[in-house]
Amino acid sequence: MANKKGNRRRFGSVRQLRSGRWQARYRDPATGQLRSAEQTYATKTDADLALTHIEADISRGQWEDPDKGAVPFTEYADAWLRDRKLADRSRERNEAVIRLHITPTFGSGSLADVTTSRVRAWRGKLLAAGVGEPTVVKAYQVLRAIMNTAVDDELIRRNPCRVKGADRYDVPERPVLTVAEVYAAADAIAPRYRLLVLLAAFTTLRFGELASLRRRDIDTAGRVVLVQRAQAEMQNGKLFDKAPKSAAGVRPVAFPDEILPDVIEHLERYAGAGRDGHIFLGPQGGQLRRSNFRDDWIKARKAAGISTDVHFHDLRHTGNNLVAATASTRELMTRMGHSTARAALIYQHMTADRDRAIADRLGAMIRKQQGDTET
Numbered sequence: 001m002a003n004k005k006g007n008r009r010r011f012g013s014v015r016q017l018r019s020g021r022w023q024a025r026y027r028d029p030a031t032g033q034l035r036s037a038e039q040t041y042a043t044k045t046d047a048d049l050a051l052t053h054i055e056a057d058i059s060r061g062q063w064e065d066p067d068k069g070a071v072p073f074t075e076y077a078d079a080w081l082r083d084r085k086l087a088d089r090s091r092e093r094n095e096a097v098i099r100l101h102i103t104p105t106f107g108s109g110s111l112a113d114v115t116t117s118r119v120r121a122w123r124g125k126l127l128a129a130g131v132g133e134p135t136v137v138k139a140y141q142v143l144r145a146i147m148n149t150a151v152d153d154e155l156i157r158r159n160p161c162r163v164k165g166a167d168r169y170d171v172p173e174r175p176v177l178t179v180a181e182v183y184a185a186a187d188a189i190a191p192r193y194r195l196l197v198l199l200a201a202f203t204t205l206r207f208g209e210l211a212s213l214r215r216r217d218i219d220t221a222g223r224v225v226l227v228q229r230a231q232a233e234m235q236n237g238k239l240f241d242k243a244p245k246s247a248a249g250v251r252p253v254a255f256p257d258e259i260l261p262d263v264i265e266h267l268e269r270y271a272g273a274g275r276d277g278h279i280f281l282g283p284q285g286g287q288l289r290r291s292n293f294r295d296d297w298i299k300a301r302k303a304a305g306i307s308t309d310v311h312f313h314d315l316r317h318t319g320n321n322l323v324a325a326t327a328s329t330r331e332l333m334t335r336m337g338h339s340t341a342r343a344a345l346i347y348q349h350m351t352a353d354r355d356r357a358i359a360d361r362l363g364a365m366i367r368k369q370q371g372d373t374e375t
Contacts, residue, residue, distance in 0.1 A: 011026065011051060011052075011054075011055040012024060012025055012026030012027070012051045012054070012055070013025050013026075014044055014047040014048060014051065016044070017040065019040075021040040021041060021042060022040060022041045022042070022043060022044050022046065022047035023036055023037070023040050023041075023047065024036065024037040024041065024047040024048075024050045024051045024054070025037070026051060026054055026055075029058050029063060037050050037051070037054065064154070064157060070110045070111075070112060071110060071111050071150075071155055072109075072110055073103070073106045073107055073108075073109055073110060073111055073113070073114065074103055074107040074108075076111055076146070076150065076155075077098055077102070077103065077107075077146050080145075080146050080149055081094055081095060081098065087232075087242055088232070088234065088240070088242075089232045089233075089234065089242065092234055092235060093138075094142055096235070097135070097138055097139050097142050098142060101126060101131065101135070101136075101139040102139055102142065102143055105118075105122045105125075106118075106122070106143075111147070111150050111155055111156055112156060114143075114147060114160050115160050116160045116161075116162050116163070118160075119140075119143070119160050119161050119162075119163060120163050123136060123140060123163060123166055126139065133169045134169060137166070137167060137168060137169050140161065140163070140166045140167055141167055143161055144159060144161035144167065147159045147160060147161055174311075174313075174314050174317045175307060175309055175310050175314050175317075176314070176317060176318050176321045177201070177306065177310065177314065177315070177318045178369075179322070179365050179366055179368075179369040180369050180372075180373070181304065181306055182197065182198070182201045182202075182315065182318065183366075183369065183370075184304035184305065184306065185197050185300050185301060185304045185306060185315075186198050187304070188299075188300040188301075188303035188304040189296055189297065189299075189300035190283075190296050190300075191269075191270075192266075192269075192270045192280075192281070192283070193280070193293065193296055193297075193300075194262060194266070195259075195262050195263060195266040195270075195279075195280075196210055196280055196288075196293075197300075197315065198259045198262055199225065199255065199259075200312065200315035200316055200319070201315040201316075201318050201319045201322075202255055202256055202259060202319055202359075202362050202366075203225055203253045203254075203255050203319065204253075204316045204319035204320050205225065205227060205253065205316070206230065206313070206316060207290060207312060207313065208230035208231045208232060209227050209229075209230045209231075209337075210279075210280060210288075211230075211231040211278075211280055211287070211288045211289075212228075212229045212230055212231040212241050212278075213225065213227075213278065213279040213280065214272075214275065214276050214277060214278060214279065215267065215271055215272070215274065215275050215276070215277050215279065216275040216276065217279070218263065218267070218279065220260065220263060220264060220267075222254075223254055223255050223256070223257060223260055223356075223359065224252045224253065224254050224255070225252070225253050225254075225255060226251075226252050226253075227244070227249065227250060227251050227252075227253060227337060228244075228250055229241040229242065229243060229244070230242055230244060230249075231287070231288075233289065233290065239287050239289070244337065248337055249337045250337075251337050252355070253355070254355045254356045254358065254359035255359055255362075256359045256360065256362040256363035256366060257359075257360070257363050258362075258363045258366040258367060258370075259366070266279070267279070293312075294312075297312050319362075322362060322365060323358050323361065323362065
C-alpha cells in the first residue's frame, strides 16, 4: 500500500493509505522496531490524536504491547488447566466445562478477543439454550479464573469477566423430611441400604463420605462414626477416595443410641470383611456407586409416599435442620464438616460430650416418632 501523503512529527508519523484512511506508526519502546497502531483512522487528525495517546502511555509507563493478547485462547486455557494444582475430579469437571461451554464460543480467537460484551452475550446464550444456572455460573467462574491469570501474566490489561451477579445464583430451599418420613424411607428401601438412609439423616454425612466408610471407622461402643475421606467417581467410572477439602472435613460424628441396633445388624449382614471392609457395598458386592443406588432410592421414596422432589442429599439437609434449633453454629458446622472464611471456626472443635448431646436429642426425636407410631 503506497503512501499518498505523509507527515513526520516529533513522535511517530502518520500516512494516508490508498484506501483513503490514515495510519499511525511509531517505534516500539521495547524493541525499537517500527510498528503500526492497532487500527486505521478516518482522518489525519484522528491518527495524530492516536499517536498522542500512545506517546502519553509510553511516557507514563502504561503502554502495553497490543500483540500480547494475541495468544490463542484455546492454547492458553489448556496451559492454564494443565498447570493448576487440582484434585482429579475437579480437574475433570473444569476440563468438561471448558470443552463444552467455553471453547465453543471463545476457542477460535485470542485472549484479546474475549471482551466484556462477548462474555455477557455468551452467558445469555447459555441460559437461553437451557443450560442449568449452576453450570453457567461454574463456566463463568472458570472463564474468569483463566482471564485473571492472563492479567497476572500481563497478557491483557484487565479481566473482561465483569458481569455483575454472574458468579452466583440463588439456591432454592430444599425439602426437609420429618423423622417419620426418614423412617418410612428406611423401611421401604432394600435392607442393605436401610442404615445408609438412617446415617445420612442422623449424622448428616454426604453420600461420598458414607460410601467410603470402613469397618474401622465405626465405634459401636462410643456410637461414633469417624469421617476421614470421601469417595469420588470419575466420568469413566473410576472410583477413588479423596481427602476432605479442609481440616474440618475430618471429624468424629456421634449417632443416636436408637439406631445402634441397625448399625450392628448391618455390620453383621452387609458390610465387607475385615477392618478395611467397606460398610456399604453394591448389590453384587462391589463398591457402592451413585448409579447402583439411585434407582433403589427412587423406589423407596415412592413407596414411602415422599415427594419426588426429595433427593437423597436432602437427608443431610433434614438432619441439619433437626439439630439446628438446639446446636450452636460452631457445633453444627463441626458436625457438618464445613469450614468458613473465619479461621477461628475452621479449627475450633466442639467436645465429644456436646456432640453426644446432639445425638441424644436426635434419639429423643426418634423415640417420640416410634412412640407415636405404636399408639
